[in-house]
Amino acid sequence: MKKILVLAILSLFVLIACGQADTTSTKLTEDNPVKIGVSLPLSGEAASIGAGVVSGIKLAVKEVNAAGGINGRPLQIIYEDDKCSRDGVTTVTKLVTADNVDALIGPLCSSAAGPGLPIAQQNGVPTIFYGSAPHLTSLGDYLFRIYPSDSFAGKFLAEYVINNMQKKKVAIVYVKNDWGQGIHDTFKARFEELGGTIVFDESLAQEESDARTVVTKLKASGAEIIVAPMYPAVGLVFVKQVRELGIDLPIIGGDAFEAEEFFGKKETEGVMFIAGRFNSPEEFVQKLKQEVPDGTINTLTPLGYDAVNLFVQVMKDVGTDKTAVRNALARTKFAGVSSSVIEFDEIGDLKSANYDVKVAKDGHWVLAEE
16 A cells, blocks of 8 residues: 555656646747848838838748747747848848857848858858849858849840840940849840840949939940849939930839839839739738738738748758758748749759839839830
């Protein structure tokens, strides 16, 4: 009888001890979030685009944590403002080395991604980014681009100018940074391959505030159209001065003109630009309005949402070991909101890309007529 009583007491002690261990484990889990760093332009010339990405991220995080997080661990986002500039090296360094994030989203702008991504690669941090300069994925095997490379964009732009607009004499003026150079090079190669002629070829610094010298020379070039892959601030300076000097040529730029800081100005009325084509289902938009009521919704909002959920899907499968996450991303085939299938090629680029042509109209953008 005494033996039975002793065993019963021991059993009760074990059960209580186990119960305490489980509670402690749960508490530790709650105090141990999965951290994803985000480097985006939260201020400056592309802040409106960055705000749209943030809205998608916020919705995804809200849904993930409401559903129990990542294998019981809450998801935490740490934001840094790279201002669409070389500050990307500072923001990525902080996120990777000081905050010790498990993964990174961004940068958005190639001017921030160029100096920032090598830091993520050197520290073995799996990264999903948006910067479209062609060479960025070649910086390392931990880097995956969820936005089409400009190796697609430059070719699409050249084919559109030749085939749709029927223009064969082009003046190209581009922003002198990784992004502008990338579109310039791929556009020029494809345009000349199609029989077009570059009659004027100049660049402007991203910080340029006066383009009159370039615009004056352009006026005498004999161009039929101006191709202007520029960032919003310098692009606005350029377009204003083109119009002030009475140059009435069509202008078409790249996806940086999709920033409200550019197309929302009256001086840019009628300017065209190409941009990646992504899905944004009405159900998704309505959910955003409900769950992130103060958020900005733009073309890249679904990509912010998908970037988070890509990491979540992978981490639920393989955990947060950075090498395991990198390897899983390389082979993943993800059904996203922005695209029905998101998968990366051997260098970390999207396997396919589609584009729209848009035009600034009444302070907004609309799809250009075919």
